[in-house]
Amino acid sequence: xxxxxxxxxxxxxxxxxHLLQGFSEIQATTPFxxxxxYNSFPPRPLLLAFPTSFDFHVDLKTGLGFxxxxxxxxxxxxxxxxxALSVPRACEDDPDAAISINVPSSLVNWLSSFAHSDNTLxxxxxxxxxxxxxxxxxxxxxxxxPVNVYGKSKVAAEQFISEKWSNFAILRSSxxxxxxxxxxVPKSLPIxxxxxxxxxxDKVESFYDEYRCPIYVKDVVAIIRTSIxxxxxxxxxxxxxxxxxxPDRVSRVQMAEAVAQIRGYDSSFIKPVSASSVDRGVKxxxxxxxxxxxxxxxxxxxxxxxxxxxxLTLAAEASL
Numbered sequence: 001x002x003x004x005x006x007x008x009x010x011x012x013x014x015x016x017x018h019l020l021q022g023f024s025e026i027q028a029t030t031p032f033x034x035x036x037x038y039n040s041f042p043p044r045p046l047l048l049a050f051p052t053s054f055d056f057h058v059d060l061k062t063g064l065g066f067x068x069x070x071x072x073x074x075x076x077x078x079x080x081x082x083x084a085l086s087v088p089r090a091c092e093d094d095p096d097a098a099i100s101i102n103v104p105s106s107l108v109n110w111l112s113s114f115a116h117s118d119n120t121l122x123x124x125x126x127x128x129x130x131x132x133x134x135x136x137x138x139x140x141x142x143x144x145x146p147v148n149v150y151g152k153s154k155v156a157a158e159q160f161i162s163e164k165w166s167n168f169a170i171l172r173s174s175x176x177x178x179x180x181x182x183x184x185v186p187k188s189l190p191i192x193x194x195x196x197x198x199x200x201x202d203k204v205e206s207f208y209d210e211y212r213c214p215i216y217v218k219d220v221v222a223i224i225r226t227s228i229x230x231x232x233x234x235x236x237x238x239x240x241x242x243x244x245x246x247p248d249r250v251s252r253v254q255m256a257e258a259v260a261q262i263r264g265y266d267s268s269f270i271k272p273v274s275a276s277s278v279d280r281g282v283k284x285x286x287x288x289x290x291x292x293x294x295x296x297x298x299x300x301x302x303x304x305x306x307x308x309x310x311x312l313t314l315a316a317e318a319s320l
Contacts, residue, residue, distance in 0.1 A: 003031035007076035010083030011036020017181035022221035035073045043183035063106030075114045080123045091150040092282040102153035121231050122168045127154045133285020140241050147283045167237040169227045174245035178217030179316035191313045194256050198265040206252040208272040211287040213245030216309035226299045242295045248306040249289035258310045
């Protein structure tokens with residue numbers, strides 16, 4: 001069987017880099033031809049780490065760059081769309097940019113240009129912020145009622161894909177955490193940030209009244225790979241919507257307390273504050289914890305408990 005072609009859109013981002021790493025690790029037993037897109041420039045450490053991968057500059061707003069993929073890589077069997085404007089404040093400040101980047105219209109239009117376009121599986125990363133945040137453990141069937149522009153743009157993306165594409169998996173991800181990437185990403189990673197502040201004996205102000213189900217990044221990679229394997233083995237179109245979170249509902253305070261406990265830091269430096277006491281320039285949902293029973297049932301994957309994921313993250317950082 002010839003190697004399947006996998007295109008990671010947004011390959012220089014946090015999840016994108018971990019995906020490239022994950023696919024590279026299994027190439028000896030399950031060959032994949034890998035390609036990734038980037039927005040500004042491909043970082044040299046990434047090119048050195050994955051020398052057999054194709055890299056393409058693509059502007060998701062205009063679609064410029066997709067033709068080069070057609071010519072040099074061809075039609076991908078699988079596209080994993082990790083690209084997004086994912087900072088809620090930035091989305092609030094520029095709703096047009098949020099829609100133009102987060103709704104993958106140029107990507108879907110390009111895929112539609114192939115003669116047998118529906119042979120491609122589109123895996124799209126969505127967010128837990130599609131939920132309103134007024135209860136615990138949302139199910140996929142619950143109504144999506146986002147409270148900010150970021151969540152609204154992601155709901156629009158889900159609707160666009162379900163209407164325009166017939167072969168897809170939409171993954172509503174919670175906070176993704178884990179080790180740093182091959183080419184360090186500019187954004188602050190949650191566990192590393194908490195660890196850095198507490199290690200200096202500085203105060204960490206954390207929300208006690210916002211709840212999520214953070215998920216270890218290697219679990220997200222495993223979920224994506226397993227989705228692909230399920231699609232290939234069943235040999236039919238996929239139309240899948242899954243909550244992708246860890247098994248634990250935790251607040252920001254509980255996240256910080258886990259780091260303190262594992263590292264042996266003084267937890268008195270963790271100062272619980274209400275989310276309503278801080279003006280972040282954007283409304284944030286209070287409780288968007290998710291029921292992941294469908295994920296466990298459909299893919300037979302049980303994500304890593306939060307504290308275990310924190311231990312793995314901190315151990316990986318210590319080995320760098």
